[in-house]
Every structure is written in structure tokens, then in C-alpha cells.
Amino acid sequence: MTTMRKTIISLLFALSGAAGVAHADTLAMQDNAPDRYVVVKGDTLWGISGHFLKQPWRWPEIWNLNREQIKNPHWIYPGDVVVLDRSGATPRLKLLKNERAGSNGEVKLSPRIRASDLDNDAVPSIPLTSIQPFLNKPLVVEENELLTAPRVAAGPDDRVVFAVGDKIYAVNMPDPKVGDVYQAFRPAQPLFDPKDPDHKRVIGHEVTYLGDVVVEKPGQVVTLRVKTSKEEIGIGARLVKANEAQYLNYAPHAPDRDVHGLVVSAYGSVAEAGPMTTLVINLGAGDGMDVGTVLATWKAGRPIKKESSNEPDLFTPNERTGNLFIYRVFPHFSYGLLLDSTEPVNVADEVTNP
Incomplete structure (x- = not known):
């Protein structure tokens, strides 16, 4: 051959x-x-x-x-x-x-x-600049990760919020080492799987990135120092170990199987997402997503108004609205960049093979 x-x-x-x-x-x-x-x-x-x-x-x-x-x-x-x-x-x-x-x-x-x-x-x-903030910072975290994440438990005094240079203390941190950097975040609203008819299955939690903290002294109660601060870090903030941003520059490709998912959220909680917006979808690694997967976004059909109760239920055809490039994949959801769109993309819009 x-x-x-x-x-x-x-x-x-x-x-x-x-x-x-x-x-x-x-x-x-x-x-x-x-x-x-x-x-x-x-x-x-x-x-x-x-x-x-x-x-x-x-x-x-x-x-x-x-x-x-x-x-x-x-x-x-x-x-x-x-x-x-x-x-x-x-x-x-x-x-x-x-x-x-x-x-x-x-x-x-x-x-x-x-x-x-x-x-x-x-x-x-x-465009790397459009996804750089999300390559190594949390936007959505898994339900289990949130429940088990280390938390900020105290400061050196009675304050409840902290800024750059402040000493803080954290608990539930496994195997901390001096110099380890952790990202602090504040949990926001839970994200429910749009496929669940009862809207009760949580696939992740939106989070707000607050800043970076560094381990100074390991122990059962870990001493850390606030290294950077985008917003004030408060008691109860969760911590996740920082990973070096790594962009795998995969070329675009279709999924290796038929897929059908839904848009769960748009960055910034915008109601109508346009080009260069990061979207979260309810498809992850287990659904065949990998870096470079391209999906089509679709606007669901709208019901046709009836003139009588005898008419059947009819809907306008689904309309393709854009292309979504998956650039970060988790077990149950993925981040994708909306590269182009003919009209705004909303939460619960469909994503399929292109």
C-alpha cells in the first residue's frame, strides 16, 4: 500500500x-x-x-x-x-x-x-485572546469538585474579606506544598441540565474567579498569602489548584458520533450571545467532545399560531445560527467559542454535528 x-x-x-x-x-x-x-x-x-x-x-x-x-x-x-x-x-x-x-x-x-x-x-x-481567560481559570466547576474543594476559613484577625498581601487560612486542602498556587472562586448559581424535564439534575456551578493565593505553611490548617486579587476574597471562598494554561491548537473536526446537546450558559450571563462569546454546553468527554470539535448551533422551531383547536401542532423549521469550536473539555460539560452566528444564541439552544 x-x-x-x-x-x-x-x-x-x-x-x-x-x-x-x-x-x-x-x-x-x-x-x-x-x-x-x-x-x-x-x-x-x-x-x-x-x-x-x-x-x-x-x-x-x-x-x-x-x-x-x-x-x-x-x-x-x-x-x-x-x-x-x-x-x-x-x-x-x-x-x-x-x-x-x-x-x-x-x-x-x-x-x-x-x-x-x-x-x-x-x-x-x-483567536487565542478570546479564550485565554478561560484556559486555566474556572468558569464552571463540577458538582463534586465544589463540594470537596478546600475553603478559606479565617484570616489573621476578625475581617471576613481579604486583598493582595493578606494572610489567610484554609482547611480541607489535600497534600499542600510550600509555593503551590491556588485559585480562589466564589460559587454562583447551579447549572441544571436542560435535558432533564424536571430541571433538577445539576451538571455544574457557575463560579466567579477572585484571585490567586500561594501556600506558605502546610498543615491541617494551611497558611496562605493572597498573591493577586481580581475581587475581594472572602470567608467561605473555595480553592482549586492552579494549572498552567495550555492551549492545544487542534484543528477543527466534526464529532466522531452523532451528538445532540444544549447551551447551558453564556459567559457573563448574557441573554443573547454573539460571535467570540464563550458558551457552556451539556456535552463533555463522555459524549465524545474533545478539543477542536466543531458543533452547529440551532434555534429551535417556534409554534405556529392556530386558528382553531382542530389544527395540528406545527412548528417553524429549526434554523442553524452558527459554529461553536470546543476548546476545553470536562467530564460532563465543555467550553466552546462561538466563532460566527447569524443571530443571537440563547440558553437552551441546540448544538449538533455541523
Whole structure:
């Protein structure tokens, strides 16, 4: 079996998925797709692909890359030239490298798989600035995590709120070590699974990030110092160990199975979410979500007003409103960035395969 044939088979398998979610339709090119595009600082792979494709998330297909090859695609930089090759049966994109090219300027794409922060000037899949605040800070926490989280129990005096530089004491902290950094947060409202008809099943709790604290002296009662403070940290605040922000720059792909979920909340508790808003959905790792999964958002049909009781219940068709790029995954929910939308997205709107 030739290398090219192996690549084609791998590509088809990655795109079809184990549950038979296939993309047999032809890639739809933009009517005014350019012959070439020069990459500039601030570009994203999604945006670059939008110059060529009507469905930007399908760019791995036009690059002819399989799922493993497109993880962490640190291989496009400002100054590179993306060329649309129309010579074959299907259009393909090629890359002319700026200052790193060979004698003819063209390179073979061999993306490296790396689990690291996005570095240098490599072009990210989606706008990094839109998701940076949520990569290592809690927005929603699991029910069990909230119940077992360490808590701020006291200060050095009778005060109940603390700011930068203050000493505080915490309990229920497992295996603390000097220098460990914890994030303080205040629990807000519970998030109920919209799929539960009784609206009683809690899938997580919205939280407000307050600041960072650092361990100074371990013990049954741990001594900490407030390192940074976005808001005042009060008695009863919960703590979660800080992790280094790590953005896995996966390229977009459809789920490997048929999925159907709902929007649980929008960052900032906005009633109507627009582009570049982080949404929380009630699908997590157990539902097949991973970083880079793309979902379609849908507005549910509205009931048709009846003129008589004899008329059947009818609804307007569901309407597709946008594309959601999943960038952080938890067991029972995920964070996704709404990259584009034709109308506002609301809580309880549907998300499905694109």
C-alpha cells in the first residue's frame, strides 16, 4: 500500500468517524476564492480557510491531512503564502514558506504533534485572546469538585474579606506544598441540565474567579498569602489548584458520533450571545467532545399560531445560527467559542454535528 493511499484511507476514516458521521458532500468553495493568500499577524487558521471555503472548519480536508497530523498545527506563520491549487480533480491548498522554503519555495506539509503552549508567531486555529481567560481559570466547576474543594476559613484577625498581601487560612486542602498556587472562586448559581424535564439534575456551578493565593505553611490548617486579587476574597471562598494554561491548537473536526446537546450558559450571563462569546454546553468527554470539535448551533422551531383547536401542532423549521469550536473539555460539560452566528444564541439552544 503506497504512502499516498494510506494517507487517503486515514483521512477518510478520520472524517467519517466510528459512528458513520460522514462528509460525502463536496467542499463548497467561496465564489471569490483567491488564487493565493499571504498570511499576516493576527490571522487564524479558521479565518484563512474562510477565504477559500464556505465551511471554514473543514480546512483539514482541503489540506488533505488526517486527524493525527492536524493536532497542534504549528506550521503556518505570518509571511507564508497559501496557494489554491485547482489543477487536480478537487481543489487543494499548498503552502509557500516565507524565508524557510526550499529552492522552489514550496514545502511538504508535515505538522509536528506537540502538547504545548502556542509559541512564536505560529497561526492559531481560533483567536487565542478570546479564550485565554478561560484556559486555566474556572468558569464552571463540577458538582463534586465544589463540594470537596478546600475553603478559606479565617484570616489573621476578625475581617471576613481579604486583598493582595493578606494572610489567610484554609482547611480541607489535600497534600499542600510550600509555593503551590491556588485559585480562589466564589460559587454562583447551579447549572441544571436542560435535558432533564424536571430541571433538577445539576451538571455544574457557575463560579466567579477572585484571585490567586500561594501556600506558605502546610498543615491541617494551611497558611496562605493572597498573591493577586481580581475581587475581594472572602470567608467561605473555595480553592482549586492552579494549572498552567495550555492551549492545544487542534484543528477543527466534526464529532466522531452523532451528538445532540444544549447551551447551558453564556459567559457573563448574557441573554443573547454573539460571535467570540464563550458558551457552556451539556456535552463533555463522555459524549465524545474533545478539543477542536466543531458543533452547529440551532434555534429551535417556534409554534405556529392556530386558528382553531382542530389544527395540528406545527412548528417553524429549526434554523442553524452558527459554529461553536470546543476548546476545553470536562467530564460532563465543555467550553466552546462561538466563532460566527447569524443571530443571537440563547440558553437552551441546540448544538449538533455541523
